[in-house]
Amino acid sequence: MTMSINEHGPRGPVNANSGLQPQPVPVAPTDPQALREAFGSYPSGVIAVCGMVQDHPVGMAVSSFTSVSMAPPLVSVCLQTSSRTWPKLRQLPRLGLSVLGEQQGAVCRALAGAEENRFAEVHWETTGEGAVVLPGAVTWYACTLRAELPAGDHTIALLEIDRLWALPSAEPLVFHGSRFRRLDNSDRSAVPA
Ligand SMILES: Cc1cc2nc3c(=O)[nH]c(=O)nc-3n(C[C@H](O)[C@H](O)[C@H](O)COP(=O)(O)O)c2cc1C
Helix, strand or coil: CCCEEECCEEECCCCCCCCCCCCCCCCCCCCHHHHHHHHHCCCECCEEEEEEECCEEEEEEECCCEEEECCCCEEEEEEECCCCCHHHHCCCCCEEEEECECCCHHHHHHHCCCHHHCCCCCCCEECCCCEEECCCCCEEEEEEEEEEEEECCEEEEEEEEEEEEECCCCCECEEECCEEECCCCCCCCCCCC
16 A cells, blocks of 8 residues: 655545544654654663673663664663763673563663662572673563674664573563553464564
C-alpha cells in the first residue's frame, strides 16, 4: 500500500478504516516534550548497568539498550553526557547488565534516583569479575566496554558480551509512554526467523 507524507501528516489511500483510525500529527522535533513523547511511543525494556567501584555497587537504569551484533556478541546503551554514574562505570574492566523483570519497577526507580540510595533496598550479586547483576532480572550480561561514540547529548557505548545468563521464559519489565507495563501475552504467534 502506498502512502505519501506531506506537511499535513501521513495520508494514505482511502480505505474502510481511514476515517476511523487516528493518524500521527506533525510536531516539531525541536520541541523537547513532543520529542520525548515520540521516543516514548517506542516500547523498550529496562536495563540495570552496574559494577563494583571501590567495593561498593554503582549503577543506573537505562532503557536505551539495543542488541547490535551476533559475532562478536555486541550490545549498546546510550548514556546522558551529564551522567555522574557513567564516568565511574566506564572505567571498570567488566560491567553487569540486567534486563529487569516485570516485578522490578521499584528497582528501576531506585536505580534512577538519588545516587547514595540506589542499592539501599536493591538485591545484587557480583559475577566474580566486578560486574554487578540483580536477582529477579530475566537476563544477565557480563560485558567489556569496546567503544564510545559521542551522539549529541548522549554517548553511545558499545559493549562486548563476555558471559551471559538467560531465563527466556521470564517476563520482562516494559517501559512505554513514561509508564511501566507488562506484556499481556495474548498473542504468541511466531515471527519468521
Ligand atoms: C525508565 C528509565 C530509563 C532510563 N534510561 C536512560 C538511558 O537510556 N540513558 C541514560 O543515560 N539515563 C537513563 N535514565 C536515567 C538514569 O537512570 C539516571 O537517572 C540518570 O542517568 C541520572 O543519574 P546519574 O547522574 O547517576 O547517571 C533512565 C531512567 C529511567 C527511569
